[in-house]
Amino acid sequence: MHAKGNPCSCCSFDDYKCTAEWLLNKTRHRPKIAVICGSGLGLLADSVSNKQTFRYEDIPNFPVSTVPGHEGCLVFGDLKEKSCVFMQSRFHLYEGYSLCKVTFPVRIFKLLGVETIIVTNASGGLCKDIKAGDIMIIKDHINLPGFAGQHPLCGPNDERFGIRFPCMSDAYNKDLRKLALDISQQLGYSDFVREGVYCMVSGPNFETIAEARMLHILGSDSVGMSTIPEVTVAKHCDLRVLGLSLITNKVSLDYSREEKVNHEEVLEMCKMRAEMFQNLVNTIIAKCDQVDGINSN
Ligand SMILES: O=P(O)(O)O[C@H]1O[C@H](CO)[C@@H](O)[C@H]1O
Numbered sequence: 648m649h650a651k652g653n654p655c656s657c658c659s660f661d662d663y664k665c666t667a668e669w670l671l672n673k674t675r676h677r678p679k680i681a682v683i684c685g686s687g688l689g690l691l692a693d694s695v696s697n698k699q700t701f702r703y704e705d706i707p708n709f710p711v712s713t714v715p716g717h718e719g720c721l722v723f724g725d726l727k728e729k730s731c732v733f734m735q736s737r738f739h740l741y742e743g744y745s746l747c748k749v750t751f752p753v754r755i756f757k758l759l760g761v762e763t764i765i766v767t768n769a770s771g772g773l774c775k776d777i778k779a780g781d782i783m784i785i786k787d788h789i790n791l792p793g794f795a796g797q798h799p800l801c802g803p804n805d806e807r808f809g810i811r812f813p814c815m816s817d818a819y820n821k822d823l824r825k826l827a828l829d830i831s832q833q834l835g836y837s838d839f840v841r842e843g844v845y846c847m848v849s850g851p852n853f854e855t856i857a858e859a860r861m862l863h864i865l866g867s868d869s870v871g872m873s874t875i876p877e878v879t880v881a882k883h884c885d886l887r888v889l890g891l892s893l894i895t896n897k898v899s900l901d902y903s904r905e906e907k908v909n910h911e912e913v914l915e916m917c918k919m920r921a922e923m924f925q926n927l928v929n930t931i932i933a934k935c936d937q938v939d940g941i942n943s944n
């Protein structure tokens with residue numbers, strides 16, 4: 648359990664501070680935008696210039712990545728004249744990490760001075776009109792592990808980061824969502840970009856057909872095993888959030904269908920749609936200072 652006066656037994660405020668100070672001493676970059684790269688999406692960091700890369704295992708207090716398709720590097724650099732930091736791989740609950748560790752980098756970004764976070768993932772499509780290869784701008788989410796008490800903000804609240812009862816009805820910034828939709832249209836991507844509701848399951852198994860049907864009935868358009876803890880912690884500490892999901896597979900809702908999803912298929916679809924996804928993210932970064940209150944450095 649959490650010790651008194653120490654909001655979490657695995658990550659204290661001093662741990663966050665120590666990691667942030669270590670990074671600030673090692674890099675001259677002062678990013679305002681952070682990007683978390685989902686499974687197979689680490690290439691999003693490829694376009695940055697003046698790159699400085701840290702391996703997770705070299706960063707004090709940082710967890711390490713254990714999932715194929717996750718490189719395990721923190722990449723600082725400039726993209727479209729914006730100072731950015733990219734997490735080339737995230738952490739998942741199913742890897743055995745506490746949600747405090749899973750979301751550790753988000754609070755580091757806050758302490759580095761980041762104001763906007765773009766959270767990306769690979770997910771399975773649940774609704775009829777969503778196809779493998781589509782991009783879903785996350786409009787809202789269903790935090791299933793959170794319903795069961797697996798929540799990154801459980802335990803004493805640390806007021807230095809945010810309030811006890813944060814509002815989540817506007818977790819995904821409306822202006823950033825509109826910008827992402829407008830850019831999709833300008834790039835000619837409208838046919839395969841749409842908004843939707845993402846649902847998190849803990850994983851690591853993919854869903855049964857009965858589970859997938861249930862998630863669909865509950866209002867989920869896609870399902871994955873990540874993102875919501877990071878978004879929740881980001882919203883708690885007042886970061887602006889944009890969530891983008893690459894639909895890598897259709898989730899089977901029908902007992903007569905033979906196809907079976909696997910992680911290789913997920914990574915393969917990321918490779919196929921990489922250029923388009925990267926183009927969208929880069930253009931959003933280039934134009935995000937058009938959104939009110941977003942710093943243009
Ligand atoms: O959510 P990201 O990290 O993109 O990865 C998704 O892809 C993996 C399954 O193939 C799971 O980890 C799922 O959450």
Ligand code: HPA
Nearest residue numbers: 769770771870871872913
């Ligand atoms: O179908 C899926 N289910 C859960 N997580 C996923 N990540 C990619 N595809 C999926």
